[in-house]
Amino acid sequence: IIEDHWRARHREGGYEIVYTPHIGRSLLWERSGHLQFYKENMYAPIDIEGVQYYLKPMNCPFHILIYKSRTRSYRDLPLRWAELGAVYRFERSGVLHGLLRVRGFTQDDAHIFCTPEQIEDEILGVLDFSLSMLRDFGFEEYQVELSVRDPRTPEKYAGRDEMWEQAERSLVRALEARNLPYKRMEGEAVFYGPKIDIKIKDALGRAWQCTTIQFDFNLAERFDLTFRDRDGQERRPYLVHRALLGSLERFFGVLVEHYGGAFPVWLAPVQAVVIPIADRHVDYAWEVARRLKAAGLRVEVNDSSDRMQAKIRDAQLEKIPYMLIVGDRERAAGEVNLRRRDGEVPGAMSVEAFIGMAQEAVRERRLL
Numbered sequence: 001i002i003e004d005h006w007r008a009r010h011r012e013g014g015y016e017i018v019y020t021p022h023i024g025r026s027l028l029w030e031r032s033g034h035l036q037f038y039k040e041n042m043y044a045p046i047d048i049e050g051v052q053y054y055l056k057p058m059n060c061p062f063h064i065l066i067y068k069s070r071t072r073s074y075r076d077l078p079l080r081w082a083e084l085g086a087v088y089r090f091e092r093s094g095v096l097h098g099l100l101r102v103r104g105f106t107q108d109d110a111h112i113f114c115t116p117e118q119i120e121d122e123i124l125g126v127l128d129f130s131l132s133m134l135r136d137f138g139f140e141e142y143q144v145e146l147s148v149r150d151p152r153t154p155e156k157y158a159g160r161d162e163m164w165e166q167a168e169r170s171l172v173r174a175l176e177a178r179n180l181p182y183k184r185m186e187g188e189a190v191f192y193g194p195k196i197d198i199k200i201k202d203a204l205g206r207a208w209q210c211t212t213i214q215f216d217f218n219l220a221e222r223f224d225l226t227f228r229d230r231d232g233q234e235r236r237p238y239l240v241h242r243a244l245l246g247s248l249e250r251f252f253g254v255l256v257e258h259y260g261g262a263f264p265v266w267l268a269p270v271q272a273v274v275i276p277i278a279d280r281h282v283d284y285a286w287e288v289a290r291r292l293k294a295a296g297l298r299v300e301v302n303d304s305s306d307r308m309q310a311k312i313r314d315a316q317l318e319k320i321p322y323m324l325i326v327g328d329r330e331r332a333a334g335e336v337n338l339r340r341r342d343g344e345v346p347g348a349m350s351v352e353a354f355i356g357m358a359q360e361a362v363r364e365r366r367l368l
């Protein structure tokens with residue numbers, strides 16, 4: 001469900017979805033610098049017919065290879081490529097922690113290639129896109145950090161001064177355009193470019209690192225990325241990495257914590273459970289379930305021999321948003337008796353009326 005939403009929003013947002021391999025030749029990771037700077041986070045190589053392959057710790061080099069698969073003109077740009085890419089990073093067994101810290105995870109990654117003239121609009125676009133998506137999932141409070149280089153040691157960073165200045169300016173402008181308070185982290189930028197990190201606050205006020213929007217002057221140089229500009233000159237495009245939810249596994253863990261398992265209807269794994277009062281109502285319960293499924297709702301029938309009160313308690317424990325109780329009266333009238341997770345009992349309504357109500361809650365991403 002999270003992935004479907006993610007894909008739909010990316011397509012609307014002008015991204016193309018790409019898929020790239022899980023392993024890459026050592027040559028690729030040498031060129032990208034990962035074997036030089038990131039090796040301790042990578043797994044041991046796999047020997048395939050005498051060539052060393054590594055599990056990918058990041059998707060970037062593959063997206064760059066797609067960029068380089070043909071000559072690019074200013075007319076092609078901006079290019080926005082997004083991938084739900086499985087990446088593998090070495091973590092010591094002692095630090096693994098549920099869904100929050102794992103060795104292989106799905107990064108909701110994207111890379112943006114654009115001209116220097118486009119960079120401000122692109123950064124603003126990415127920022128708006130990120131915040132709007134976080135809001136879809138119910139996160140309204142953020143902590144924003146802007147990491148810039150240490151101006152006293154420019155030699156420690158890849159990329160020319162004017163690129164760092166333009167990059168930083170575009171990040172600051174985007175934050176200011178949206179009135180987002182942020183903390184400026186002097187000297188906290190990685191060597192390849194400045195970045196914005198967004199932490200979301202969950203229901204208990206805990207902050208979780210999610211979104212990162214990051215310039216990369218290093219890979220653009222190492223892979224000699226170019227585009228042909230209006231005047232026929234070859235120029236270097238800007239390359240921006242962006243992970244929005246971060247790791248899907250981790251984000252899912254955060255979602256569970258945020259909602260305490262009581263997901264909004266659109267995210268609930270089971271949106272409704274039909275509860276027949278007695279055995280003779282089971283057939284009708286399944287008929288109701290079929291109609292709900294046909295309307296795109298995720299529904300189960302609890303046709304166990306437990307008593308009705310026990311079934312309601314089970315559904316409440318599972319935090320299923322809607323319980324639909326059906327007995328003689330409901331069957332005769334073609335209705336369901338609605339009871340909500342929060343204890344409210346709207347009562348009898350037609351199956352159609354319930355479907356309309358549930359679909360609206362999904363559409364508006366309401367809690368119930």
Ligand SMILES: [Zn+2]
Pocket residue numbers: 058059060111241242
């Ligand atoms: Zn990247």
